[in-house]
Ligand SMILES: Nc1nc(=O)c2c([nH]1)NC[C@@H]1CN(c3ccc(C(=O)N[C@@H](CCC(=O)O)C(=O)O)cc3)C=[N+]21
């Protein structure tokens with residue numbers, strides 16, 4: 527006999543938080559001289575990136591954040607990109623700057639991110655913000671990991687005392703989420719694509735966060751009964767009928783009969799990433815204009 531997991535509805539939580547952000551922005555607008563502003567820099571014509579950027583701009587509009595995005599041609603030089611970032615650092619209307627990743631191969635993404643003023647780094651990827659996270663100091667937090675923490679909070683899941691296992695060690699997700707779960711008093715284990723006998727490790731997890739970018743790597747037999755499964759993967763795969771679809775790093779159909787809670791893909795972590803970007807932008811706006 528199997529019981530189906532509670533499905534963590536990231537889309538609903540994202541809409542709820544975006545609604546709260548909209549009211550907050552409306553209220554702040556009465557004492558502020560301008561709306562919050564976000565600049566998304568995109569280089570080249572990667573269709574997936576273009577879709578994400580459109581999605582971010584649409585969400586900004588809904589919440590009342592002004593978009594100052596710039597779209598550069600594929601052959602843009604590092605100097606042009608660095609100059610654009612420098613200009614946005616100086617632009618008082620802009621509270622947040624994000625460089626859409628991945629960049630074309632000839633460009634240095636690390637140099638670009640390091641060039642963003644840490645107080646406008648709404649992606650939380652600047653070394654100063656990652657350092658603040660490591661030291662437990664306030665600062666802008668990476669959107670996807672912060673989105674995961676917000677989902678846990680919304681579902682009344684307290685990491686304290688729980689065994690949390692993260693599969694994946696990226697600077698975008700794996701490493702920052704490990705630090706956030708540690709700060710929330712979980713016992714944290716880091717595993718990754720090269721960990722031998724991954725199942726033996728993941729089966730101990732009360733909270734299992736998977737962010738390795740391998741479609742459906744985690745199967746039901748690797749999940750502890752009743753575990754909270756957070757699937758950060760977004761993989762575009764082609765099914766046997768030749769149709770393209772999105773799938774996570776977890777085999778959802780089997781894992782949902784073992785887990786206690788599970789995030790679907792799409793509709794789980796993805797919408798929260800965008801929401802936390804908006805929240806970080808509003809937070810930066812409040813701090814920059816002294817609106818507290
Ligand atoms: N500097 C930077 N910061 C990022 O945060 C960043 C980035 N670059 N580059 C690309 C990745 C990817 N990413 C997603 C955001 C939202 C969804 C999202 O909303 N997904 C929906 C559906 C999307 C669909 O249908 O294609 C969902 O999962 O339900 C997904 C992926 C942010 N990224």
Ligand SMILES: [Mg+2]
Nearest residue numbers: 694695718719
């Ligand atoms: Mg790996």
